[in-house]
Amino acid sequence: xxxxxxxxxxxxxxxxxxxxxxxxxxxxxxxxxxxxxxxxxxxxxxxxxxxxxxxxxxxxxxxxxxxxxxxxxxxxxxxxxxxxxxxxxxxxxxxxxxxxxxxxxxxxxxxxxxxxxxxxxxxxxxxxxxxxxxxxxxxxxxxxxxxxxxxxxxxxxxxxxxxxxxxxxxxxxxxxxxxxxxxxxxxxxxxxxxxxxxxxxxxxxxxxxxxxxxxxxxxxxxxxxxxxxxxxxxxxxxxxxxxxxxxxxxxxxxxxxxxxxxxxxxxxxxxxxxxxxxx
Amino acid sequence: xxxxxxxxxxxxxxxxxxxxxxxxxxxxxxxxxxxxxxxxxxxxxxxxxxxxxxxxxxxxxxxxxxxxxxxxxxxxxxxxxxxxxxxxxxxxxxxxxxxxxxxxxxxxxxxxxxxxxxxxxxxxxxxxxxxxxxxxxxxxxxxxxxxxxxxxxxxxxxxxxxxxxxxxxxxxxxxxxxxxxxxxxxxxxxxxxxxxxxxxxxxxxxxxxxxxxxxxxxxxxxxxxxxxxxxxxxxxxxxxxxxxxxxxxxxxxxxxxxxxxxxxxxxxxxxxxxxxxxxxxxxxxxxxxxxxxxxxxxxxxxxxxxxxx
Numbered sequence: 001x002x003x004x005x006x007x008x009x010x011x012x013x014x015x016x017x018x019x020x021x022x023x024x025x026x027x028x029x030x031x032x033x034x035x036x037x038x039x040x041x042x043x044x045x046x047x048x049x050x051x052x053x054x055x056x057x058x059x060x061x062x063x064x065x066x067x068x069x070x071x072x073x074x075x076x077x078x079x080x081x082x083x084x085x086x087x088x089x090x091x092x093x094x095x096x097x098x099x100x101x102x103x104x105x106x107x108x109x110x111x112x113x114x115x116x117x118x119x120x121x122x123x124x125x126x127x128x129x130x131x132x133x134x135x136x137x138x139x140x141x142x143x144x145x146x147x148x149x150x151x152x153x154x155x156x157x158x159x160x161x162x163x164x165x166x167x168x169x170x171x172x173x174x175x176x177x178x179x180x181x182x183x184x185x186x187x188x189x190x191x192x193x194x195x196x197x198x199x200x201x202x203x204x205x206x207x208x209x210x211x212x213x214x215x216x217x218x219x220x221x222x223x224x225x226x227x228x229x230x231x232x233x234x235x236x237x238x239x240x241x242x243x244x245x246x247x248x249x250x251x252x253x254x255x256x257x258x259x260x261x262x263x264x265x266x267x268x269x270x271x272x273x274x275x276x277x278x279x
Numbered sequence: 280x281x282x283x284x285x286x287x288x289x290x291x292x293x294x295x296x297x298x299x300x301x302x303x304x305x306x307x308x309x310x311x312x313x314x315x316x317x318x319x320x321x322x323x324x325x326x327x328x329x330x331x332x333x334x335x336x337x338x339x340x341x342x343x344x345x346x347x348x349x350x351x352x353x354x355x356x357x358x359x360x361x362x363x364x365x366x367x368x369x370x371x372x373x374x375x376x377x378x379x380x381x382x383x384x385x386x387x388x389x390x391x392x393x394x395x396x397x398x399x400x401x402x403x404x405x406x407x408x409x410x411x412x413x414x415x416x417x418x419x420x421x422x423x424x425x426x427x428x429x430x431x432x433x434x435x436x437x438x439x440x441x442x443x444x445x446x447x448x449x450x451x452x453x454x455x456x457x458x459x460x461x462x463x464x465x466x467x468x469x470x471x472x473x474x475x476x477x478x479x480x481x482x483x484x485x486x487x488x489x490x491x492x493x494x495x496x497x498x499x500x501x502x503x504x505x506x507x508x509x510x511x512x513x514x515x516x517x518x519x520x521x522x523x524x525x526x527x528x529x530x531x532x533x534x535x536x537x538x539x540x541x542x543x544x545x546x547x548x549x550x551x552x553x554x555x556x557x558x559x560x561x562x563x564x565x566x567x568x569x570x571x572x573x574x575x576x577x578x579x580x581x582x583x584x585x586x587x588x
Contacts, residue, residue, distance in 0.1 A: 031421055123566055127559055150316050210411070212524075228412045
């Protein structure tokens with residue numbers, strides 16, 4: 001996303017543009033700053049005081065762990081997200097390799113079915129999937145959170161694009177040197193598509209970490225609940241009585257995705273935009 | 280970067296001949312995990328939903344075929360009528376906010392200096408990173424008429440914040456606004472990517488011919504942006520129907536008196552609160568017909584753009 005200013009905005013339009021951007025950005029930043037500020041307020045300052053804390057305290061961040069088993073929720077979220085994203089990447093890598101590098105009967109139909117799964121709304125399939133997970137005995141377990149989501153068609157689609165764009169000469173010379181299809185995948189393709197793999201991993205991570213609907217359906221006890229469900233239950237239990245701790249929880253739950261974003265800022269923006277244009 | 284450049288033309292490259300023979304079984308081996316998962320958790324549920332929509336599921340007894348009874352029952356139910364109407368309202372009122380509003384934002388970011396543009400881009404992206412649970416909780420608190428943040432701002436002015444979320448007339452608009460807040464920035468970034476792919480020479484030559492900014496925007500930028508606009512519109516419809524589930528569930532529970540429920544939320548409630556599997560499946564199927572048509576349109580647009588590239 002290069003930035004070159006192509007329009008020579010006349011002064012009134014330049015001013016309008018600045019105002020529009022200023023208002024848009026403030027409407028995003030102000031509520032979030034208020035959340036952080038409130039999470040740092042001691043209880044007596046929470047209601048009716050200034051927007052920012054006068055004597056900031058980290059007490060709410062300790063209290064939220066006493067009020068709800070947030071540590072357990074984090075463990076469930078972290079572990080299921082890691083397992084799910086790891087599985088999604090391996091499965092998508094193998095499938096994308098098959099779609100991009102081999103010719104076999106039915107390939108185009110199967111690829112269309114994979115893309116079709118990307119288009120199929122979850123709203124359609126949640127009930128039979130729930131019935132099946134219950135039948136398998138995976139209700140309220142990590143298995144129920146992970147297994148039904150292991151296929152990531154968007155990952156297959158993006159990785160296939162990268163493999164198709166991969167220089168043929170490299171693969172040909174690998175084949176001449178006697179590398180079979182597995183060695184070509186591990187030693188030639190994989191090292192070269194690592195940036196793409198990382199970007200897709202981040203995309204899938206944020207998707208999974210922020211998911212609400214499926215964990216809501218498939219978990220019931222603290223031993224399987226994810227952070228999103230946990231913070232929602234905290235909201236129901238407190239109904240604003242303990243705003244400071246609730247906002248501390250909100251900040252903590254949002255931190256992982258924010259941290260990943262700050263770390264890989266540029267690449268994430270580009271991957272999300274290109275996936276958004278296709279997914 | 281551009282939407283179309285990312286889809287390389289390499290699809291037409293011939294594959295190595297030697298691999299064709301060796302790869303008789305190997306591609307199937309590579310694909311088997313994906314295919315098994317898609318079969319089990321996407322395509323089988325699709326067929327099962329169709330089955331469940333035409334039977335009466337009974338405990339400890341075989342399912343009874345009831346034909347279209349679930350559908351006719353749905354059409355007679357007042358909550359289905361409310362949910363259908365709300366689904367239309369959600370879509371109709373979301374589209375201008377989610378599709379049109381981001382266009383000027385994107386154009387202004389595009390025209391801003393490099394440093395400002397990069398700052399605004401990062402800020403616009405932040406709501407995409409937040410979960411809808413977090414967004415819902417933050418806005419419940421902001422909009423709370425007694426101790427909300429907006430109310431604290433209004434109080435010194437002698438104004439009173441209305442109870443937007445518990446008023447049947449305004450609750451749906453509050454949710455529409457919040458779900459727009461979550462995606463406007465991201466859609467602006469999509470448009471920005473579209474703008475960045477417009478050849479500079481076209482703009483320069485129009486300028487040499489004496490065209491004004493407005494003229495360039497109207498006759499060049501908007502037409503070249505139109506594939507992205509269609510695309511964002513369709514994505515926004517699909518997104519709106521499914522993603523408002525979370526704010527509905529957290530902020531209003533579909534109420535007050537069905538004022539904010541939509542078809543997806545209704546299907547969920549029927550399945551897990553009133554345990555009416557037949558009605559839930561019939562609702563999901565009806566939703567699917569509508570959304571499936573849109574998804575097909577989106578795939579068709581995507582295919583067209585590949586040819587343009």
